[in-house]
Each structure stands twice: as C-alpha cells, then as structure tokens.
Amino acid sequence: MAAIMPMLVAVFPVIIFGLLIEAVRRGEEQRQRRDPFTTEFLRPAGYGHQRRVDALQLDLALTFGFGLAIPLWFYAVWLTAGSWASAPRWTAWLYVFMSATSFLYFLARTVLAYRAMSQARLALDGEAASGQELDRLMRFGARVFHDMPAGEFNINHVVVSAAGVMAVESLAHPRPDGRRHAEQATVCFDGRHLSFPDVRDDAAVGRAREHARWMAEWLSGALHEEVTVQPMLSLPGWSVERQGLSDVTVLNPRDCSKYVQGKPKLSERMQDRIAFQIERACRNEQTRAHRRR
Numbered sequence: 001m002a003a004i005m006p007m008l009v010a011v012f013p014v015i016i017f018g019l020l021i022e023a024v025r026r027g028e029e030q031r032q033r034r035d036p037f038t039t040e041f042l043r044p045a046g047y048g049h050q051r052r053v054d055a056l057q058l059d060l061a062l063t064f065g066f067g068l069a070i071p072l073w074f075y076a077v078w079l080t081a082g083s084w085a086s087a088p089r090w091t092a093w094l095y096v097f098m099s100a101t102s103f104l105y106f107l108a109r110t111v112l113a114y115r116a117m118s119q120a121r122l123a124l125d126g127e128a129a130s131g132q133e134l135d136r137l138m139r140f141g142a143r144v145f146h147d148m149p150a151g152e153f154n155i156n157h158v159v160v161s162a163a164g165v166m167a168v169e170s171l172a173h174p175r176p177d178g179r180r181h182a183e184q185a186t187v188c189f190d191g192r193h194l195s196f197p198d199v200r201d202d203a204a205v206g207r208a209r210e211h212a213r214w215m216a217e218w219l220s221g222a223l224h225e226e227v228t229v230q231p232m233l234s235l236p237g238w239s240v241e242r243q244g245l246s247d248v249t250v251l252n253p254r255d256c257s258k259y260v261q262g263k264p265k266l267s268e269r270m271q272d273r274i275a276f277q278i279e280r281a282c283r284n285e286q287t288r289a290h291r292r293r
Contacts, residue, residue: 040283045131045146048154049124056117060110067106071099126172127156129236133253134159134168142260143275145282150218155211157234158282159256160275162264165219167212168232170253171204175237187235191244194235205248208233212248222277232259 044050127146134144134157142161147154157168175185176198188195193202212231219227234253242250249259266274 042145042279043147043149043282045134045157046124046127047147049120049127052120053117053124056113056120060113060117063106063109063113067103067110070102070106122172122174123170126234126236127170129172130157130168130170130234130253133236134234134256137161137256137260140257140260143271145275145278148215148278148282150211150214150281153211155215158215158278159260160266160271160278161260162266162268162271163260163262164265165215165227165229165274166232166256166259167208167215167229168234168253168256169204169208169211170234170236171201172236173201173238185237186239186241187250188241188243189246189250191246194250196238204233205246205250208248219274219277223273227274230259232256 131144131146137159138144140161142159145158145160147156148158155167156170159166159168171194173187173196186197189205192205193200194204208231212229216227216229219229230249231247232249232251234256235250236253238252240250240252
C-alpha cells in the first residue's frame, strides 16, 4: 500500500486538472456579465467559425500548458516517493510510462487543436471577406444577413433584394505555394466541379445547392407561399473561369452587385416578409448576461 500511495498522489491531480480543463471550457461559454444590452444580437459574418476559433484557442492553451507540466509532475512525485517508502524498481518504469503516455496524449491533442484552429481561421477569413463585399449590396437596397442557423448547419450569407433571394456559401481555398500571378489564381468551374490549381473540389457546389434548397423550403413553409432561392458559391480571392452551365452561381464576391440590379422579381412587401423571417432566425445570439437565463 505504501508503494501505491505515491502513484495515487500522482494520478489524482492529473484527473482533477483534466476535469478542470473541461470545466473551464464550458464555463467560458456560460460566463455571466452585467451587460446593458436587452436584445439579442444579429449574427455577424463568420460568427460560427469565430466561436470555434475562440474555443480552440482556449483548448490549445490549456492542453499545451498542461502537457508541459505533466512530465515534471510525475518526476517530482517519483523523486519524493522514496520518503514515503522504499518503492520497488518497477514503479520507476510505471512513472515513466504514465508520464510519457500523458505527454504524448496532450501533445497529439495540441497538434490536432492547432490544425483545426488554422482551418477555422481560414474559413473565418473567407466568410469575413465575402461578408464585407456582400454588405456593399445594401447601397442597392438589398438586405444582407450572415451565419443563419439552419438546423445542423449554417447558411453563410443571405441576400434579399428585389431581384430575389440568394443563399451564398463561402469557400476559402488557399493558393498553392509560390502561385501569386493572376493567371494562377483562377479556378475552373465546369458546372459540377471546381478545379483549383492543386486540387478538385466536388462538395462545395452540392453544399451550396442543398443549403439553398433548404432555405427555399423553409421560407415557403413560413410564408405559406412558394419562394425561390438562388444558390451561390463565393470564392474570395479567386477568379472563376466558367466552362459549363449550372444552377449554382460560382463567383468572386466582388461580382455580386450585378445580381441584385437585375429585373425585379419580388415586391417590397414580399421582401419585408422574407427579411422578417430571416432576421428572426439570425437574431438569436444572446448577450453573455442572458446566456444562463
């Protein structure tokens, strides 16, 4: 029992700190403040990705710091174990095993969190770039919403104008290393697939189509009137070379203005009704002071 006691002393704090990491992560989202705001906020562009980046940053800091401290903790307990009792030789190898296992676990978790955070930051920058260009459409009378919750996914951007309703998905694809010329920043769209210089994307176009279909069904059910939604895919930083026809419009977000200045299809009253439903869905971000209520 005297030989096992130091091991229990070593393992117990590790479990406590592991639970503390989860408690801090959950508590950060439920933190209560005395904010003066009494209404829910509209979601900004990239809101979902920003929340994910914030969570991953916290996770990265906790796992990295905890991972560095774990080997030192087991080593300190092993050094002091002699004062408890004359421990068998095999206990030293057990300390080494527990220390190495814990360190490798937190190292792997840190690497995964860093990679996920890099991807989330790229997606966040892509949505922010698209959102900034789409916000310019308001000078033409359009109403622009961002990060609309839609069940298990979010619709990145929604534009309501006299020309119709557009569900805009944003795709941030990095340029290959060393490719800085304009002719090398071109993506080919054959009507079904996106061919980047380094890879072909088969999912983004279908995702934009499915999200627009969901929104059309949702609006039609809410308004008890058929509503058509145009699917669009925004590629900030890329020029699009179209080589085929498609129901999905793929474009650089800087080229969106011409799509809201076309032939009017929706009356002012219908725009108001559609915008009202979308705003209700997007205005669901509570201030920190109300998250526990």
